[in-house]
Amino acid sequence: MIVPSLLLCDFARLGDEVRKLEDAGAPALHLDVMDGHFVPNLSYGLPIVEAVRKVTELPIETHLMISDPAQFAEQFHEAGADAITFHYEAVDDPRPLLTKLRELGAVAGLAYNVETPVSAIRPYLDACDLVLTMSVTPGFGGQHFETEALAKLRELSAMAPPEVLLEVDGGVNADTIADCAEAGSQSHIIGSGIFRHPPYGEAIAKLQQLARSTSRTH
Numbered sequence: 001m002i003v004p005s006l007l008l009c010d011f012a013r014l015g016d017e018v019r020k021l022e023d024a025g026a027p028a029l030h031l032d033v034m035d036g037h038f039v040p041n042l043s044y045g046l047p048i049v050e051a052v053r054k055v056t057e058l059p060i061e062t063h064l065m066i067s068d069p070a071q072f073a074e075q076f077h078e079a080g081a082d083a084i085t086f087h088y089e090a091v092d093d094p095r096p097l098l099t100k101l102r103e104l105g106a107v108a109g110l111a112y113n114v115e116t117p118v119s120a121i122r123p124y125l126d127a128c129d130l131v132l133t134m135s136v137t138p139g140f141g142g143q144h145f146e147t148e149a150l151a152k153l154r155e156l157s158a159m160a161p162p163e164v165l166l167e168v169d170g171g172v173n174a175d176t177i178a179d180c181a182e183a184g185s186q187s188h189i190i191g192s193g194i195f196r197h198p199p200y201g202e203a204i205a206k207l208q209q210l211a212r213s214t215s216r217t218h
């Protein structure tokens, strides 16, 4: 799956951007929420999720790069997010929030940073519907892919139950996507690789083709 991250879209034309992504065959949308505290950048919050929800039926994943995800997770779900992904590094124990997300009927996602070992999230895999492997330091679009993410994806895909969706996020583009797919990533979150390479349909089709050439399942 090639899932656009809207961080680099034209927010003055948000509805048009979503329609263009739908027409381009995007299977879901990834919304990056940043609080200026967990990461050194601010993006957007609930009103943008609500606005996107009004104009599309596509599944929405919110990637919460915020210091207190437990405080806001339910509100993001109510705002229309189907999947809520929060960071392992932001909480003392991810299990209570993962459990609560499932109880709410949300897809429960756990993200972990480049410097966090896979062994740290292993104990929580049974409580996850998806795991997001960061391949950049979170906070900004358009960064360079960190290749240590590939070994982590391989390690994760060898241990994760098959029903857990494996995502990779950050610096995924035409140069790096085949390696990600080969390492076991199933859902590729892509910002600049789509928004800086219009038309979106052609960008997504090319990325899909590159991912398919090497993908494997765990």
Ligand code: DX5
Pocket: 005, 007, 030, 032, 063, 136, 137, 138, 139, 140, 141, 142, 143, 169, 170, 171, 172, 189, 190, 191, 192, 193
């Ligand atoms: C980084 C975000 C990513 C990012 C993707 O903090 O989580 O979703 O914006 O953008 P690219 O593909 O440009 O790295």
Ligand code: ZN
Pocket: 005, 030, 031, 032, 063, 169, 189
């Ligand atoms: Zn993201």
